[in-house]
Amino acid sequence: MKNKNLIPITFIGVLILLFSVSCGTKNTGNQESLPTSVACSSSSENAATLSIPDGTFEAKKATAPIQIDGCSKEAIWADLDWYGLNYVWMGEPVDENDYNGRFKLAWDAEYLYVLVEVVDEYLNPTLKNGIENYWKGDYVEVFIDEDQSGGNHKFNHQAFAYHVSTEGHAIDKSTSEETIFLDEHIQVARSQEANKHIWEMAIRLYDQSFDENSSKNIPVPILKNKRIGFSIGYGDNDGNNSRENFMGSKKNHGVTNDEGYINADVFGSVLFVE
Ligand SMILES: [Ca+2]
Numbered sequence: 146m147k148n149k150n151l152i153p154i155t156f157i158g159v160l161i162l163l164f165s166v167s168c169g170t171k172n173t174g175n176q177e178s179l180p181t182s183v184a185c186s187s188s189s190e191n192a193a194t195l196s197i198p199d200g201t202f203e204a205k206k207a208t209a210p211i212q213i214d215g216c217s218k219e220a221i222w223a224d225l226d227w228y229g230l231n232y233v234w235m236g237e238p239v240d241e242n243d244y245n246g247r248f249k250l251a252w253d254a255e256y257l258y259v260l261v262e263v264v265d266e267y268l269n270p271t272l273k274n275g276i277e278n279y280w281k282g283d284y285v286e287v288f289i290d291e292d293q294s295g296g297n298h299k300f301n302h303q304a305f306a307y308h309v310s311t312e313g314h315a316i317d318k319s320t321s322e323e324t325i326f327l328d329e330h331i332q333v334a335r336s337q338e339a340n341k342h343i344w345e346m347a348i349r350l351y352d353q354s355f356d357e358n359s360s361k362n363i364p365v366p367i368l369k370n371k372r373i374g375f376s377i378g379y380g381d382n383d384g385n386n387s388r389e390n391f392m393g394s395k396k397n398h399g400v401t402n403d404e405g406y407i408n409a410d411v412f413g414s415v416l417f418v419e
């Protein structure tokens with residue numbers, strides 16, 4: 146007797162295989178670089194790229210779920226203009242093959258969503274030489290100050306400087322001055338098409354009561370018209386065992402443009418709008 150389930154199961158298997166080739170999977174760590182030549186970008190060629198010197202941005206409310214898979218297929222990503230991620234914070238000016246970056250922002254009650262598109266001719270694993278080198282790139286750095294209080298946050302959690310690694314970790318300093326993973330704060334997935342890299346992230350907001358030794362931390366819900374402290378940067382390592390460039394979303398980011406990991410006063414902001 147023929148197995149009537151054979152065709153549907155085979156069909157579903159093919160669908161799963163196709164999906165796994167075209168997109169990455171949601172993860173919070175240990176992600177390898179995805180295959181090249183994936184085609185999962187939205188068509189937003191006509192979108193403008195806005196450079197905003199004082200780093201004040203708006204995030205638009207998502208009315209449909211956003212899947213963190215490194216693919217910008219969701220309709221909202223095609224709707225939004227880009228923000229430039231090209232202020233030189235450290236290093237020499239770059240040509241557009243070495244580096245060019247831009248990003249989009251969306252939100253719902255649970256997450257700030259960030260879509261980062263970076264042209265980078267060489268992607269270096271962030272943690273190749275161990276956790277002590279987490280800031281040496283390549284990585285995306287997301288600065289969040291949930292209550293926009295400003296002030297020192299180097300070894301406390303009233304604000305965060307998440308170093309999001311190529312492996313999918315969110316890294317910052319603990320109150321005991323150790324380097325730790327805060328992977329529950331950020332889901333991230335990447336995709337790559339030739340030298341263009343997409344980093345899609347969903348970020349939970351935590352306030353100063355966050356305790357790295359507790360498993361019972363409660364994220365702060367996001368509300369319309371709320372404004373938070375925010376900046377974003379990219380550390381570009383092209384194989385010379387160092388961060389050759391640090392590029393950012395805001396023209397000035399404090400002393401030598403490298404104060405964000407200590408002082409939330411220098412952050413720009415995001416306003417959550419509908
Ligand atoms: Ca997606």
Ligand SMILES: [Ca+2]
Nearest residue numbers: 243265266383
């Ligand atoms: Ca580069």
Ligand SMILES: [Ca+2]
Nearest residue numbers: 292294303304
């Ligand atoms: Ca704060």
Ligand SMILES: [Ca+2]
Nearest residue numbers: 265267382383
């Ligand atoms: Ca690089």
